[in-house]
Amino acid sequence: MRGFASRAIHGQPPFKRDVHGALRFPVYDSAAFEVGSSRELELAFTGRKPSHSYTRITNPTVEEFEQKVRLLTGSFAVVAVASGMAAITETVLALCESGSNIVTSPYLFGNTTSLFESTLKRWGLEVRKASMADPSSLEGVIDDKTRMVFLEIISNPQMEVADISEICRVAKQKNVPVVLDGTLSTPYIFRSKEAGVAVEIISSTKYMSGGATSTGGLIIDNGTFNWKQHPAVADDALKVGPAAFATRLRREIHRNLGSCLAPHNAWLQSLGLETLALRMEKSCTNALEVATFLESSLQILHVNYSGLTSSPFHATALAQFGKRFGGLLTFELSSKEECFNLMDSLKMIKRATNLNDNKTLILHPASTIFCDYNAKEREEMLVNDRMIRLSVGIEDVQDIIDDLKQGLEKL
Missing domain, CATH: 3.90.1150.10 (Aspartate Aminotransferase, domain 1)
Incomplete structure (x- = not known):
């Protein structure tokens, strides 16, 4: 496999060639897309045939960005959204329900803390704290209502660095996925899949955008967690297997929240990936x-x-x-x-x-x-x-x- 920088610039063979020979994938600034027949439109909306129909759900330029990130991370699926906070929100809503809990660090970015302890707590989500510097502390906090363990790769601004592999090991014993905010490391520094992380979240506004040109967020399903073991998506897993989490995002959470990444922002962030x-x-x-x-x-x-x-x-x-x-x-x-x-x-x-x-x-x-x-x-x-x-x-x-x-x- 080619190196990180080469893949970020060229992708992997076989290469797609633009109809006009353009070296840069175009920006599809269009809300809607026409298909060949009524039947094809039905198949697109029911998810039985891959097709772009409406940019709030999918868009060619956004998809190109997602595929680049998937290639660089070696992940199973990637969903790009409007911001890093949107990525965290969609992930929590996809994996949690009223009465369930998440286990997280006392040291988080201020807005993330506010999302968990103010916004989502009012909807019935319990937030439990554990020391990520001591992975064994997770064992006494996780129970059958725990839907995820959430932490930052480097806590902002406390600068705590946890042993991610050890946290994943403890969480795996409890059949709970680890959701990691990898914004400060990016896939260039840290390969979350190799550590056992189930879902990595990145604010692509930051390092990935190439100089703060645009806001964006990424939800990266590494394909390391058996979604049949997760109460929120177990039914989906019986139907679509490993694609359960990504399918729930695409078919429900992402579609219903409307926090889609603008095509032009996706284009800017694809360009940012190259450097x-x-x-x-x-x-x-x-x-x-x-x-x-x-x-x-x-x-x-x-x-x-x-x-x-x-x-x-x-x-x-x-x-x-x-x-x-x-x-x-x-x-x-x-x-x-x-x-x-x-x-x-x-x-x-x-x-x-x-x-x-x-x-x-x-x-x-x-x-x-x-x-x-x-x-x-x-x-x-x-x-x-x-x-x-x-x-x-x-x-x-x-x-x-x-x-x-x-x-x-x-x-």
């Missing part, structure tokens, strides 16, 4: 150098980055990711005021949310993406007023360090 390997390499290399610089600075109280040997997660990250530790890090100053002063003094680094915009982005998590939580709740989530999050871009690394240096000198 993913290059950009991830640069971002990871830059992040390690920046983290090393920050750790040596007297004004910095603490740096959280698994690439540093001082990180409690360094050994786990090294085993899972090799020498690529991602492009996100956090560090702490003495106060919120110092954090704001540093951020306001920067000249190149941008004060903005998002991860990997090609540009380096800086954020104060407690006052932004965790602003809906009180001080006690933030403390429990390890998000304090002294924390700064830095998404390291692909600029010349010395320019990033010089900008931070001149800002720190003004404190």
Whole structure:
């Protein structure tokens, strides 16, 4: 099989040739598609014949993007949606019902926590917390109502790195699928299928889009879980076998929610895939150098980055990711005021949310993406007023360090 970058650019033989010889797959900006007969339209709507009929359900440009991701991940099926949050929502609604529970980490992205504990809890979903740093803790939390174990590959912004293979091993003993948010690693750094992950979710808005050109999300069924063992899709599995989860998404959840990926966004993200390997390499290399610089600075109280040997997660990250530790890090100053002063003094680094915009982005998590939580709740989530999050871009690394240096000198 060809390498990651070659597959991202060329795909795998046999290659499809555009009727006009275009090297870039076209954008099908059309809501509806005509078929040859009434009978064919019936077959398309009943799922008995693959065919595009309406973009809310499927679209040729979106399908091209999905197939590229499927090739790069070696997965069974991929469904592309409007955002990373849409991907998480669709997955939960496909696998859970009122009265069931999910087991997750206390350390999650703020919006994900809000989705689980506010939005979906009101509809009867129970959220249970367990330490992902201690996979054995899952055993006492999972029961016959547990429908999934959910965690982030690198928790944002706490930077915890769990042993994914061990978590999958424990969950498999309980016949519960592991759903992993792999946004911060991407398939270039971490092969979730090989670790035993059932479903990987990615916000393709981030690293995959090629520079924050568009929003998007991916639901990746790795084909590692026997869906006949899952109460929510067991009936579907009797009919369509391994395609049960993907079929439930396509035929019900995705279709009914309407959170479809725009064709133009799919086209932009297909283009972004072609440079993913290059950009991830640069971002990871830059992040390690920046983290090393920050750790040596007297004004910095603490740096959280698994690439540093001082990180409690360094050994786990090294085993899972090799020498690529991602492009996100956090560090702490003495106060919120110092954090704001540093951020306001920067000249190149941008004060903005998002991860990997090609540009380096800086954020104060407690006052932004965790602003809906009180001080006690933030403390429990390890998000304090002294924390700064830095998404390291692909600029010349010395320019990033010089900008931070001149800002720190003004404190």
